[in-house]
Amino acid sequence: xxxxxxxxxxxxxxxxxxxxxxxxxxxxxxxxxxxxxxxxxxxxxxxxxxxxxxxxxxxxxxxxxxxxxxxxxxxxxxxxxxxxxxxxxxxxxxxxxxxxxxxxxxxxxxxxxxxxxxxxxxxxxxxxxxxxxxxxxxxxxxxxxxxxxxxxxxxxxxxxxxxxxxxxxxxxxxxxxxxxxxxx
Amino acid sequence: xxxxxxxxxxxxxxxxxxxxxxxxxxxxxxxxxxxxxxxxxxxxxxxxxxxxxxxxxxxxxxxxxxxxxxxxxxxxxxxxxxxxxxxxxxxxxxxxxxxxxxxxxxxxxxxxxxxxxxxxxxxxxxxxxxxxxxxxxxxxxxxxxxxxxxxxxxxxxxxxxxxxxxxxxxxxxxxxxxxxxxxxxxxxxxxxxxxxxxxxxxxxxxxxxxxxxxxxxxxxxxxxxxxxxxxxxxxxxxxxxxxxxxxxxxxxxxxxxxxxxxxxxxxxxxxxxxxxxxxxxxxxxxxxxxxxxxxxxxxxxxxxxxxxxxxxxxxxxxxxxxxxxxxxxxxxxxxxxxxxxxxxxxxxxxxxxxxxxxxxxxxxxxxxxxxxx
Numbered sequence: 001x002x003x004x005x006x007x008x009x010x011x012x013x014x015x016x017x018x019x020x021x022x023x024x025x026x027x028x029x030x031x032x033x034x035x036x037x038x039x040x041x042x043x044x045x046x047x048x049x050x051x052x053x054x055x056x057x058x059x060x061x062x063x064x065x066x067x068x069x070x071x072x073x074x075x076x077x078x079x080x081x082x083x084x085x086x087x088x089x090x091x092x093x094x095x096x097x098x099x100x101x102x103x104x105x106x107x108x109x110x111x112x113x114x115x116x117x118x119x120x121x122x123x124x125x126x127x128x129x130x131x132x133x134x135x136x137x138x139x140x141x142x143x144x145x146x147x148x149x150x151x152x153x154x155x156x157x158x159x160x161x162x163x164x165x166x167x168x169x170x171x172x173x174x175x176x177x178x179x180x181x182x183x184x
Numbered sequence: 185x186x187x188x189x190x191x192x193x194x195x196x197x198x199x200x201x202x203x204x205x206x207x208x209x210x211x212x213x214x215x216x217x218x219x220x221x222x223x224x225x226x227x228x229x230x231x232x233x234x235x236x237x238x239x240x241x242x243x244x245x246x247x248x249x250x251x252x253x254x255x256x257x258x259x260x261x262x263x264x265x266x267x268x269x270x271x272x273x274x275x276x277x278x279x280x281x282x283x284x285x286x287x288x289x290x291x292x293x294x295x296x297x298x299x300x301x302x303x304x305x306x307x308x309x310x311x312x313x314x315x316x317x318x319x320x321x322x323x324x325x326x327x328x329x330x331x332x333x334x335x336x337x338x339x340x341x342x343x344x345x346x347x348x349x350x351x352x353x354x355x356x357x358x359x360x361x362x363x364x365x366x367x368x369x370x371x372x373x374x375x376x377x378x379x380x381x382x383x384x385x386x387x388x389x390x391x392x393x394x395x396x397x398x399x400x401x402x403x404x405x406x407x408x409x410x411x412x413x414x415x416x417x418x419x420x421x422x423x424x425x426x427x428x429x430x431x432x433x434x435x436x437x438x439x440x441x442x443x444x445x446x447x448x449x450x451x452x453x454x455x456x457x458x459x460x461x462x463x464x465x466x467x468x469x470x471x472x473x474x475x476x477x478x479x480x481x482x483x484x485x486x487x488x489x490x491x492x493x494x495x496x497x498x499x500x501x502x503x504x505x506x507x508x509x510x511x512x513x514x515x516x517x518x519x520x521x522x523x524x525x526x527x528x529x530x531x532x533x534x535x536x537x538x539x540x541x542x543x544x545x546x547x548x549x550x551x552x553x554x555x556x557x
Contacts, residue, residue: 020406023515023518023519026518026519027514027515027518029518030231030514030517030518031231031514033230033231033232033233034227034230034231034514037230037231037233038230041235044233044234044235045233046233046234046235048235
């Protein structure tokens, strides 16, 4: 159902038609803003990004820079299944898979690049990941680089756990861990 | 050498003083223009709850954006100076000069102070003292149309030509109103020289109100301000440029040629501010300040040194100029643009009859007071 708002356009009265009192009213508004902001610059909502940041509200924290979770033994949780690369609408993920020599159960990403200059921060990769290996909860906002190379994140830059995070959860991790433990 | 000096003492002193005045006054105006390009962005930013430009820095020192005019100038100089293949090369090159030169020449007639005694030589604080300066002002500001029109026509671009046509129509129309608003002033003060006009505004009405133009001609002041903003081609009358939607006469211009057009627009802001201050707000006059010092209406007097008086007067003129420049910026960032038919209707159907009526009323009042026979 489309809601229609009826605008009641009454004819302008004389003072409005000669325009000058209305101009004075408009000027009063803009001048008030000017002087308030001139004498109280701290009251403006502007943040001097990237030197200053401010805490993101609520779930916006789950749309920050990516990271790859790490297992207890330091290997990436990622099994190079390409689900995130397939789900990515911006084609910013590049994965090259490799196999563990001693472990025929799963693969690992030899190369995992995210081009942050193309990323649209949609979070589809996080949703697509069956291993819960990629997350966007670092609370760092990407952006602001002088060269494109600085926007390219490789595996080394992505691999990290948040402080105090348990790193051995996940369905296929159990398999892998059992395998690794059996090998020990 | 000394003989030559003695023989031509007057003319040498006059030209020397004139050169110094041109350098100082025009230098001041130019620096203020550069600052105004920054002020426009800062004022608009503050009005819109933003911070404005503050990143251009020299050795990590940003000074809240003070280096942005320099950065802009460097950028403008380094841009490619492009001339369209079909353009009229000569006129295309000349148009920015036609825009800039009349505006700069107008500053010669504006008195920025009364006079200063320098080594016994009375230095008038006005570059060219012309008895009919008001007409020169109108004539030269009429010449500014050439810059707009030649620029638009010589580009050989239809959009630029349309912009130039809009500009010519607008400037010619508002020129008429601009001239007529000043007639009342000439009738009341009985002079068309700007310095004489300012001196006449130093008188007191009823013994305590300064006889400033805005007091004796309030309607003319409002009409003058509207017409002057329209002459200046600024919002709400910026159909000549309409940079965001309808494309203006300088769309084919780049690099410093474009900068010349922009610069002339900012110089015009200062010019309009100075004219408004000179014609309607007593120019360099400070209320109750005379040659010898303050004389208040109650009879109290405060004697001041001649140089302090001169400094106060020049300072008063500067403050008025800065205030009106600021006011024009605020107006520019407050009002939306007119439609072209509204623009023409406002001029011919509202401002022109009001200006004529103002002259009629002024004449009738002067006749009733017995000031004219």
